[in-house]
Amino acid sequence: MKRSIIVFLVACLVLLSAGLWIFISFTEMNPMDLLHFAIIIILVAFAFFVGFKRLSNARRGEPAEDELSKKVLQKTAAISYYISLYIWVFMIFIRDRIEFDTEQLLGTGVLAMAITFAISWVVINFRGIKNG
Amino acid sequence: MDNRIKEYRARYNLTQEELAKKVNVRRETIVFLEKNRYNPSLKLAHDLASIFSVTIEELFIFEDKINNK
Numbered sequence: 783m784k785r786s787i788i789v790f791l792v793a794c795l796v797l798l799s800a801g802l803w804i805f806i807s808f809t810e811m812n813p814m815d816l817l818h819f820a821i822i823i824i825l826v827a828f829a830f831f832v833g834f835k836r837l838s839n840a841r842r843g844e845p846a847e848d849e850l851s852k853k854v855l856q857k858t859a860a861i862s863y864y865i866s867l868y869i870w871v872f873m874i875f876i877r878d879r880i881e882f883d884t885e886q887l888l889g890t891g892v893l894a895m896a897i898t899f900a901i902s903w904v905v906i907n908f909r910g911i912k913n914g
Numbered sequence: 915m916d917n918r919i920k921e922y923r924a925r926y927n928l929t930q931e932e933l934a935k936k937v938n939v940r941r942e943t944i945v946f947l948e949k950n951r952y953n954p955s956l957k958l959a960h961d962l963a964s965i966f967s968v969t970i971e972e973l974f975i976f977e978d979k980i981n982n983k
Contacts (some may be wrong), residue, residue: 809929839940842931842941843935844931844934844935844939844940845938845939845940848938848939848940848943849939849943849954849958850939850940850942850943850946850952851940851942851943878970886953909953910946910949910951910952911952912916912950912951912952912953
């Protein structure tokens with residue numbers, strides 16, 4: 783229950799910050815900024831989905847976390863970390879070829895990592911975990 | 915590894931939710947177990963076997979036994 787509330791709080795904080803950012807710099811936004819904003823919205827929606835799932839489990843009297851969900855999270859973290867290494871190699875590779883300032887590069891890299899984590903979680907949650 | 919959880923659950927007239935509460939896991943975990951998409955820990959296997967009053971070997975069918983059939 784406590785962790786579900788933390789998930790909601792963090793998602794709300796991210797949404798608020800992104801909203802503030804888009805409100806302040808709406809007139810000078812480029813397509814890349816809009817893409818970043820769209821990705822943030824998707825990630826916040828994902829966080830809300832996870833939070834609601836945990837809360838509904840708790841309401842049914844089931845644990846919010848069990849051995850399967852912990853294993854899914856561990857495997858997701860391992861896979862997304864592995865993919866992230868390639869993402870950063872790719873980002874460094876395109877840095878010299880496309881006009882990207884350091885802030886944009888870092889922002890895109892971090893968002894790509896977050897999206898990778900979300901996609902890995904959905905895929906592993908759907909496929910399940912089998913040893914061997 | 916195959917299992918007979920669904921069969922025993924029906925025999926004991928339990929829903930997935932009821933069984934999940936008995937072994938303190940989420941309902942999704944029982945769904946994944948029945949669909950054979952998750953191999954449980956030894957503790958969960960033991961808890962499930964205890965609920966159905968059978969041994970782990972009776973509830974879970976290991977691959978060498980499947981191949982021998």
